[in-house]
Amino acid sequence: MKNSNVLVLMEWYDHRLREGIGRYAAEKNWYLTVNDGCRLPQGWSGDGIITLLNSRADMIRYIRRQPVPCVDVGAFRMDIPLPRICGDHREIGIVAADHLSERGFHSAAYFATEYQHPHALRGTGFAERFRAKTGNAPRFLIWEHCRSRDADNWQAQYRWLKRELKAMPKPLAVFCYCDYDAAKIESVCLEAGFAVPDDIAILGVDNDALVCENIRVPLSSVRHDLIRVGYEGAALLNRLMAGQPPPKAPGLIPPRGIELRASTDSLTHSDPLVRAMLQFFRDNPHRSIGVDDVAAALGQTRHKLEEHVDRVLGQTVYATLMRLRLYEVKRRLTLTDQPVKEIAEATGFCHAQHLNNAFRRFERCTPTAFRKRERRQCAAHAEDA
Numbered sequence: 001m002k003n004s005n006v007l008v009l010m011e012w013y014d015h016r017l018r019e020g021i022g023r024y025a026a027e028k029n030w031y032l033t034v035n036d037g038c039r040l041p042q043g044w045s046g047d048g049i050i051t052l053l054n055s056r057a058d059m060i061r062y063i064r065r066q067p068v069p070c071v072d073v074g075a076f077r078m079d080i081p082l083p084r085i086c087g088d089h090r091e092i093g094i095v096a097a098d099h100l101s102e103r104g105f106h107s108a109a110y111f112a113t114e115y116q117h118p119h120a121l122r123g124t125g126f127a128e129r130f131r132a133k134t135g136n137a138p139r140f141l142i143w144e145h146c147r148s149r150d151a152d153n154w155q156a157q158y159r160w161l162k163r164e165l166k167a168m169p170k171p172l173a174v175f176c177y178c179d180y181d182a183a184k185i186e187s188v189c190l191e192a193g194f195a196v197p198d199d200i201a202i203l204g205v206d207n208d209a210l211v212c213e214n215i216r217v218p219l220s221s222v223r224h225d226l227i228r229v230g231y232e233g234a235a236l237l238n239r240l241m242a243g244q245p246p247p248k249a250p251g252l253i254p255p256r257g258i259e260l261r262a263s264t265d266s267l268t269h270s271d272p273l274v275r276a277m278l279q280f281f282r283d284n285p286h287r288s289i290g291v292d293d294v295a296a297a298l299g300q301t302r303h304k305l306e307e308h309v310d311r312v313l314g315q316t317v318y319a320t321l322m323r324l325r326l327y328e329v330k331r332r333l334t335l336t337d338q339p340v341k342e343i344a345e346a347t348g349f350c351h352a353q354h355l356n357n358a359f360r361r362f363e364r365c366t367p368t369a370f371r372k373r374e375r376r377q378c379a380a381h382a383e384d385a
Contacts, residue, residue, distance in 0.1 A: 003028075003029045003030060003031050004028065004030045004031070004046075004047040004048065004238070004241060005030070005031045005033065005045075005046035005047050006025065006030050006031070006032055006033070006046060006047060006048050006049065006050065006234075006237065007032075007033045007035065007041065007044055007046055007048070007049045007050070008021060008032055008033065008034045008035065008049075008050050008051075009035050009040075009041070009049055009050070009051045009059065009062075009063070010035075010036055010050075010051060010052035010073075011036075011052055011053065011054045011055070011056050011059060012036065012052070012054075013036050014052070014226060016226035016227050016230065017052065017073055017226050017227075017229060017230040017233075018034070018230065019227050019230060020226065020227040020228060020229060020230025020231035020232075020233070020234070021050055021230040021231070021233065021234045022230075023227075023230075023231055024230075024231050024234035024235055024238070025234060028234075028238060030234075033046065040058060040059065040062050046068060047068055047069075047241050048068050048069045048070065048071075048237045048238075048240065048241045049063065049066060049068060049069070049070040049071070049237075050070075050071050050073060050230075050233055050234060050237055051063055051070055051071070051072050051073070051082075052072065052073050052074045052076075053072055053074060053076060053077045053080060053082075054074065054076040054077060054116075055076075060077070060080065063082075068241075069083070069237060069240035069241055069246075070082055070083070070237075071083050071084065071085060071233050071234075071236050071237045071240065072084045072085075072086075072233075073085055073086060073229050073230060073233040074086055074118075075087070075089060075117050075118045075121070075250070076116050076117055076118060077117075078117055078250075083236055083237075083240060083246040083247060084250040084251070085229055085232045085233040085236050085250065085251040085253065086118075086229060086250055086251075086252065086253070087118075087224050087225065087226070087229055087252070087253050087255070088252035088253060088254045088255070089118045089121035089122045089125070090121045090122070090124060090125035091125060091252070091254050091255060092121075092122050092125065092205055092222050092224060092255050093110075093121065093122040093123060093124065093125025093126030093127070093129065093175070094125045094126070094128075094129045095222055095255050095257065095258065096122075096125075096126050096175045096203050096205075096222055096258075097125070097126045097127075097128075097129035097130040097133060097175070098129065098133070099203060099220075099222075099258050099264065100130070100173040100175065100201065100203060100264065101129075101130060101133035101134055102327075103173070103201065103264060103266060103267050103268065103327075104171075104267045104268050104269045104274075104278075105134075105171060105172070105173035105201060105268060106134045106135075106136055106269070107136060107168060107169045107170070107171070107172045107173070108126075108130050108134075108136070108138040108139070108172065108173040108174070108175065109138055109139040109140070109141050109164075109165075109168060109172065109173075109174045109175070110122075110123045110126050110127065110138050110139070110140050110141065110174075110175050110176075110177075111141040111142075111143075111161075111174055111175070111176045111177070111181055111184075111185055112141075112142055112143070112144075112176070112177035112181060113143045113144065113157070113177070113180075113181055113184070114143070114144050114177075115142045115144045115145060118177075119142075119177050122175075122177060122205070123140060123177075126138060126175050127140075138175070139164075139168060141161070141164055141174075143157055143160070146160065157184070158184075158187075158188055158191075161184070161185065161188045162188050162191070162192050165185075165188060165189065165192065165194065165200065166192065170194075170199045170200065171198065171199055171200070171201070171268040171269070172199070172200045172201070173200070173201045173202075173203070173264075174200060174201070174202050174203070175203050176202065176203065176204045176205070177205060178204060178205050178206055179204035179205065179206050179207070179208045179211040179212055179219060179221055180204075180208075180211060181204065182202050182203065182204030182205075182211075182212075182219050182221070182263070183204075183211050183215055183219065185200075185202050186202050186215060186216070186217060186219065186263065189202070190216060190217070196217045196262075196263055197217070197262065197263050197264050197265060197266040197268075198266055198268060201263060201264045201266060201268075202217075202219060202220070202263040202264065203219075203220050203221065203222065203258075203263065203264050204219050204220070204221040204222070205221060205222040205224050205255075206221060206222075206224045206226070207221040207222070207223045207224070207259045208221070212259070212261060213261075217262050217263050218261035218262045218263065219261055219263045220258060220259060220260050220261045220262075220263045220264040220265070221258070221259050221261070222255050222257075222258055222259075223255055223256035223257055223258065223259055223377065224255055225253050225254070225255060225256050228253050229253045232251060232253060236251065256377045257374070257377050260331070260334055260335065265331065267324065267327055269312075269313075271312045273298065273300075273305075273308055273309075273312075274309065274312055274313065274320075276298055277294055277298065277309070277317075277320070278324065280294060280297050280298065281321065281324045281325075284348075285328055285346060285347055285348065286345065286346050286347070286348060287348055288348045288349070288350065289321060289348055290318075290321075291305070291306070291317045291318055291321070294317060294321070295317075305317055322358060322362065323362075325347045325348055325349065325358075326358065326359065326362055326363065328346075328347045329343055329344075329347050329355065329359065329367060330363075330370065332346070332347070333367055333370055333371040333374065334371070334374050340352050340355065340356075340367045340368060343355070343367070355367060
């Protein structure tokens with residue numbers, strides 16, 4: 001049985017897509033011809049093609065002329081009828097909205113430099129979920145829709161972003177199409193004097209360590225599983241080359257959660273009394289704080305505090321305190337190696353079993369199971385990168 005000869009032809013280089021394709025190719029002993037599209041491989045003859053199409057008309061013509069199966073691993077050109085495996089961009093937006101709303105943000109924006117089909121899917125998923133969670137629709141900041149003739153003028157984009165961010169209510173959460181866009185937002189925020197994440201929290205996509213970790217405030221990012229996109233795209237091509245019919249709909253690869261870093265590592269709220277309550281908890285994380293303790297610290301009667309929190313947050317003070325404790329617990333489970341017993345003591349729980357019971361009730365799993373899941377996702381993404 002001869003080894004399949006597969007062409008990898010993409011409009012731009014992405015090492016994670018290549019890694020996924022390479023893993024599958026190694027399993028099947030494929031012979032790969034890799035071309036990043038600078039020059040089309042005239043005269044190539046083989047068994048199948050994996051491509052990533054966007055705006056290159058010559059590449060699109062080349063693909064259409066080839067008499068072999070072809071799989072697109074992007075969602076940019078849905079108008080071209082090819083079998084397709086791509087990231088679930090809408091779900092990426094939903095995961096981002098859950099992450100930011102969980103941290104107490106009620107004002108948000110979605111920023112993208114360009115605006116194509118994947119950009120729209122991420123923005124729509126984010127907007128619908130954030131509105132469902134908070135009652136507030138995010139503001140869309142799309143540079144492509146308002147830019148001047150000089151589209152690549154960073155200074156013009158910088159001034160525009162600075163004006164827009166200054167005009168929006170704080171605290172503000174900004175979900176960005178990718179980590180490069182998130183880095184732009186952070187640069188503007190810090191130059192304009194906004195604290196990240198307390199004034200403006202920033203969340204990117206792709207978990208590109210080069211971008212996310214080599215910046216003044218390290219960027220949190222949605223783990224877009226591009227390795228699996230490449231791998232599953234190759235697996236689909238293998239089925240097509242074996243004569244199986246193409247699927248009726250694109251295969252969608254979900255994200256692997258959030259890589260938490262400093263740019264969203266905060267809880268906040270726009271209401272002054274709620275913010276004071278959050279600060280009191282931050283100052284006393286180890287204490288088993290009750291409703292009376294909070295009321296006394298803030299100079300409020302218990303009844304007045306309960307009434308205010310219920311009106312602003314739609315929940316009791318006790319439920320808010322528990323949410324704060326569990327937020328800190330999850331942060332420590334994700335970012336530290338502290339034993340659960342020590343985390344319980346450091347976050348105001350009487351003992352580890354008390355924490356276990358509360359965690360199960362609110363998160364539907366134990367702290368240990370939560371930590372293992374986060375570590376598996378983080379390790380898998382680190383290996384892929």
